[in-house]
Amino acid sequence: MNLPPRAELDAARERVHAALQPGGLAVLTGAGMSAESGIPTFRDAMTGLWSRFDPAELASDAGFRAQPQRVWQWYAERRDGVRRAEPNAGHRALAAFDQRHPGVLAIVTQNVDDLHQRAGNRDAIRLHGDILEDRWLDACARQPPCAVAAASGGTPPRCAECGNPVRPGVVWFGEMLPAHALAQAEQAARQCRVLLVVGTSGAVWPAAGLAAAARRAGAWVAIVNPHASEIDDEVHLLLRGSAAQVLPALLAGL
Ligand code: OAD
Helix, strand or coil: CCCCCHHHCCCCHHHHCCCCCCCCEEEEEHHHHHHHHCCCCCCCCCCCHHHCCCCCHHHHHHHHHCHHHHHHHCCCCHHHHHHCCCHHHHHHHHHHHHHCCCCCEEEEEECCHHHHHHHCCCEECCCCCEEEEEEECCCCCCCCCCCHHHCCCCCCCCCCCCEEEEEEECCCCCCCCCCCHHHHHHHHHHHHHHHEEECCCCCCCCCCHHHHHHCCCCHHHHHHCCCCCCHHHCEEEEEECHHHHEEEECCCCE
């Protein structure tokens, strides 16, 4: 077990205990949350997806239009990885806490997998979309709009009527975050008394700004991450350890 010092864990447990009120605890998660479920992160040296692949090609509208077959195939492989993965002990600890304290916890995730949902946190706020969702590349001009499920097989599948290709339901670079999810996330950051930031490099905005926003609004903020992140200076405590180890230890018995 590679856990932070006992005194640090105890200090964080006290903060969470004092935050047991509606909306009192918010948890912002990033790719590190799912790393121990076998889903690769983006920016970890060697294992991160962006160390091997170019986000401009694989995570942008222009990249998809330039090479739809290649990009669709890349997402199809990632979708398979997500479907094969299982929630880890960190996801399960958050779900168990939520069951014990309904209404206290708000999860805001940058992850496009469904592991929080499958662990039991159905209401986790998804800032960057859902990799398993299909949507049209271009807004369908018909009334009523053609059903995306009716797209016929292909790489990517296309609309039989107009040839509109299907794309994955993730937020690509240069795109806006879903407005409702972002508003919910900002509200959770403003409302919470404790924010745990788990497994994110803090490199992508506006998600990275939620830690400072929560702190400005009076929350106590801690990071759970085995490595340094870009927002370490903005928080009260760094819990150096992995999500699947630290979260169960932090939340057990609370
Ligand atoms: P990153 O890959 O940028 O950062 C992952 C973070 O997780 C790093 O700080 C690691 O140190 C940490 N980490 C690794 N293993 C961990 C573990 N077992 N437990 C806890 N932490 C661990 O991922 P994100 O910050 O999520 O966008 O990246 C933000 C966005 O950039 C992603 O949502 C994605 C990407 O482009 C979209 O998909 C739209």
